[in-house]
Amino acid sequence: MSRTPARHDLTRRTMLGRSVALLAGMAAGGGVISVARGARAAASDVTFQLGWIMSNGQIGEVAARSLGYFEAEGINLKFAPGGPNVDGVAVVAAGSAQAGNLSSSPSLMLARAGGLPVKCFAVGYQEHPFTYFSLPKKPIRTPQDMVGKKIGTQGTARILLRALLAKHKIKESDVHVVVMGSDMAPLLTGQVDAVTGWLTNASALKPLGPERVDMRLWDAGIQLYANLYYATDDTLQKHGDVLAAFTRAAAKGWAYTQQNPEKAVDLLVKAYPNLDRDAEMEAIKPVLGFSFTKTTAAKGWGTMEPGVWEQQIHVYDELQQFKGPAPKVTDVMTDAILKMTVAARPKIGA
Known part of the structure; x- marks a missing residue:
């Protein structure tokens, strides 16, 4: 676990x-x-x-x-x-x-x-290891790809998204934030375009399949x-x-x-x-x-x-x-x- x-x-x-x-x-x-x-x-x-x-x-x-x-x-x-x-x-x-x-x-x-x-x-x-996960049909590879998208994240991690958007000069109003738990299902059902989690949580990520798209917070410029x-x-x-x-x-x-x-x-x-x-x-x-x-x-x-x-x-x-x-x-x-x-x-x- x-x-x-x-x-x-x-x-x-x-x-x-x-x-x-x-x-x-x-x-x-x-x-x-x-x-x-x-x-x-x-x-x-x-x-x-x-x-x-x-x-x-x-x-x-x-x-x-x-x-x-x-x-x-x-x-x-x-x-x-x-x-x-x-x-x-x-x-x-x-x-x-x-x-x-x-x-x-x-x-x-x-x-x-x-x-x-x-x-x-x-x-x-x-x-x-905190990462934004998306699917190939609607990939989010850079912070700019978040514009106009629904990003599902935990309430406690919302500040990380704010920091990421601020660093890349993206208006918070340009991104639809959906506060959710750690379940990956909303991404698979199309309710959101990205979800967040740790890359070390292999069991939680398994349903997303090997073709999932990862954008690490560290790589995007917020280095914790x-x-x-x-x-x-x-x-x-x-x-x-x-x-x-x-x-x-x-x-x-x-x-x-x-x-x-x-x-x-x-x-x-x-x-x-x-x-x-x-x-x-x-x-x-x-x-x-x-x-x-x-x-x-x-x-x-x-x-x-x-x-x-x-x-x-x-x-x-x-x-x-x-x-x-x-x-x-x-x-x-x-x-x-x-x-x-x-x-x-x-x-x-x-």
């Missing part, structure tokens, strides 16, 4: 009030951000809070845990699943989890701007990160060594996955039998394609560029998505953990 964009709030704006309230409540109750030490001095219990339910986005970590890579780094790793009723950012911010995973970078930017002390320390997907790793400022400052150990093990797990994709899928499905092996085998190629690029070949798995963050902040600021001042790049990301693990993160390309 792969991430379903309809359930992944790419803005998380509606969640910030609840997040801040939860954080305040836990702080009042004496919640402390800490890393639990095991009986052995070298061992640390680390809870990794997922942004959604377990999926192929965590295949590298699942492989690393199954193969003992985390244990070798002195990490006792526990996955904490997310879901529609779990605000993972607030959980991490309150100290109930030492690190977290987010589907999309805007979620972290908006959380930070909303007062949550969280920061990204590594990026799993170098390019966001996905599959983010983040922690609080406090954890980064006081337990950077533990986060570095976590990153080394995760990087090794992703390298194993890149070199042994079928075996990694088997480990994922063995650990989580509810996942469909055939669907995961279809998805593994795009998953690895987003995880390993020219950038990772040069700078190693998990790397990120301040310039990409700066562009994202600018886009969201221009669309007035921040309630207060826009966050600075240094507010939303740090390369401290990447520097600590530079020798351990594999330099593998696409």
Whole structure:
């Protein structure tokens, strides 16, 4: 099973009030951000809070845990699943989890701007998989092809369409937006001319057939990160060594996955039998394609560029998505953990 964009709030704006309230409540109750030490001095219990339910986005970590890579780094790793009723950012911010995973970078930017002390320390997907899908009879290959068309997208992803149209100087009134869920059926029945989703969601895309037309948001000029790793400022400052150990093990797990994709899928499905092996085998190629690029070949798995963050902040600021001042790049990301693990993160390309 792969991430379903309809359930992944790419803005998380509606969640910030609840997040801040939860954080305040836990702080009042004496919640402390800490890393639990095991009986052995070298061992640390680390809870990794997922942004959604377990999926192929965590295949590298699942492989690393199954193969003992985390244990070798002195990490006792526990996955904490997310879901529609779990605000993972607030959980991490309150100290109930030492690190977290987010589907999309805007979620972290908006959380930070909303007062949550969280920061990204590594990026799993170098390019966001969010894509506009159409059919050959009415292809949408460029943003200009959207003019006069019906574009079906999730309510939380509508801001991405606005950003795309603004970048290409297309009037919003020239495009008919249809707010819908993640079902691809409206495209097949002709109710819309395009639908949106993640390229890693192989099972959802299967009904569209091999001839479908893809226009990736990244290729169209709105460049976001996905599959983010983040922690609080406090954890980064006081337990950077533990986060570095976590990153080394995760990087090794992703390298194993890149070199042994079928075996990694088997480990994922063995650990989580509810996942469909055939669907995961279809998805593994795009998953690895987003995880390993020219950038990772040069700078190693998990790397990120301040310039990409700066562009994202600018886009969201221009669309007035921040309630207060826009966050600075240094507010939303740090390369401290990447520097600590530079020798351990594999330099593998696409």
